[in-house]
Amino acid sequence: MNYSYVIVGAGLAGITMAERLAARHQKNILLIEKRNHIGGNVYxxxxxxxxxxxxxxxxxxxxxxxxxxxxxxxxxxxxxxxxxVLSFVDGRLLPMPIGVETINRLYNLHLSVFEFAQFIEQQREKRTKIETSEDVALDKVGRDIYEKFFKNYTIKQWGTDPSELDTSVISRIPLRFNRDTxxxxxxxxxxxRLGYTKMCENMLKSKHIHILLNTDYRDVLDGITYDTLIYTGPVDAFYQYKYGKLKxxxxxxxxxxxxxxxxxxxxxxxxxxxxxxxxxxxxxxxxxxxxxxxxxxxxxxxFKDEPYYPYPTKEWLAKYQQYEALMKKEKNVVFVGRLAEYKYYNMDAVVEKALKLAENL
Structure with missing residues (x-):
């Protein structure tokens, strides 16, 4: 069968692209997924x-x-x-993100919202250059709060010290100057209401969408005629690790x-x-x-073979840029999603990006 689009990966990015292209253009689409289910990590x-x-x-x-x-x-x-979310610190369960209630409970204080802002200002270790996640945290909340809430969590999460990580890691953690917990x-x-998988199933109901599960796209692509490939998998794998594996x-x-x-x-x-x-x-x-x-x-x-989070250090971002240079030269190949773009995305950002790409196609 001839397909207008072959989409590799049935996560939110691939599913959104498939739904929009099928609904708007009635194009035949083949969605290929290596796992035994749709939905990617929202399954x-x-x-x-x-x-x-x-x-x-x-x-x-x-x-x-x-x-x-x-x-x-x-x-x-x-x-x-x-x-x-609660965080277990010093034997107590404290609200996250850091806000008035967190600080009052942690230090047995009775700060108002205004006094909380003053307290944080006093705690800050102001940085003239913000180059790492540690810089972000120290500049934002100071050393004691950083060490109680963020430093060891980040070390566990990433397997390295925050001083080695890109600013984006801790920048995502909000600080609340109010009583909103x-x-x-x-x-x-x-x-x-019925779960993410059911939502994804509803997105793929079009008769124009054909799904292959338990399939490595490289095993079948040579036997398929298509116009455009939409790729949501790891970009280093797409290029057969030409510049080495990304972390x-x-x-x-x-x-x-x-x-x-x-x-x-x-x-x-x-x-x-x-x-x-x-x-x-x-x-x-x-x-x-x-x-x-x-x-x-x-x-x-x-560190295992199943990739979840792109590794946010300068070394690995630089290696990704080598692959990105190849991506920009591609014709009739579209890259989208966390693994293909080596970038952390929230769910809504993935859907937003996919909607815009589908509109342009």
Whole structure:
């Protein structure tokens, strides 16, 4: 069969591209996925106890982009959900991100919002040059807060000191000059009522979209006629590691189902200084599911073959730029997504990028 588009990777980027191109242009599309399921890392499923879990770690939808929210709302209803994260520091569970309530509980203070701003200003170690994630944190909150909340968590997460990491890593962590203890302040927040996988299935219902699972695209591409290739996989693999493998951080997920209705106070609790894992997620507190048991997930960052996070150091960003130079020379090949662009994307940013690319195509 002839296809207008072959899309490699059935994560959010590939699925969004497929849906838009099929809906707007009625083009025949082949979507190829090496895993045995669609959805990429937002894939969720019911475990053997009937509890809905996020197989690749917690995914919380949040955005200020009305276009993205309205688009995804065509394929799912939403459960209203406001994400709260606690961090276990000095034997206490404290709200994240850092805000008035966090500091008051940590130091047994009674600061107002105005006094909190003054307190942070006094704590800061002002930097004239911001070159690393450590610089960002010290300039933003000072050494004590940095060491209690961020330094060891970042070391566990990335396997290296924040002084070796690009500024983007800690820059993503917000600081709240108010009493809002939600992790995200975006206008649109929620969880797909029937899960992310069902949302993705709804996006792929067009008769013009054909799906191949459990398939390496390189095994079948030579036998396919197509006009444009849309690639969402690792860019170094696309070029057969011409400049060597790019570095990615991976995660070992350890699931436990417990014979209790509730395990912890919040859906996600961070452990920056204790234990080998970075955080524990309790899925029922994300999804709102009622069940006599509960499933938790502990995350152990590691270096393994499954790529999750592009590695944010100058060395690896420079190596990616070598591949980027090749990408720019391609004709009839479109690169999109976290792995193809070697860039950390939130879900809404992935969808936004895919929508714009589909519009241009």
């Amino acid at each position: 969720d499923s019911y475990n053997e106890d009937g509890i809905l879990i996020h197989n690749y770690g917690p995914h919380i939808f949040h955005t200020n982009n009305k276009e993205v929210f309205d688009y995804l709302s065509n394929f799912t209803e939403w459960i209203q959900y406001q994400h709260h 939600r992790y995200f302040a975006d206008q649109y927040q929620g969880m797909p 990615y951080r991976s995660i070992d997920f350890k699931m436990e189902t417990l014979d209790v209705a509730s395990y912890q106070e919040a859906a996600v609790i961070n452990y920056p200084n204790d234990y080998a894992f970075t955080r524990i997620t309790e899925f029922k507190k994300l999804t709102g599911q009622t069940h006599a048991k509960t499933t938790i997930m502990k995350e152990y960052p590691c």
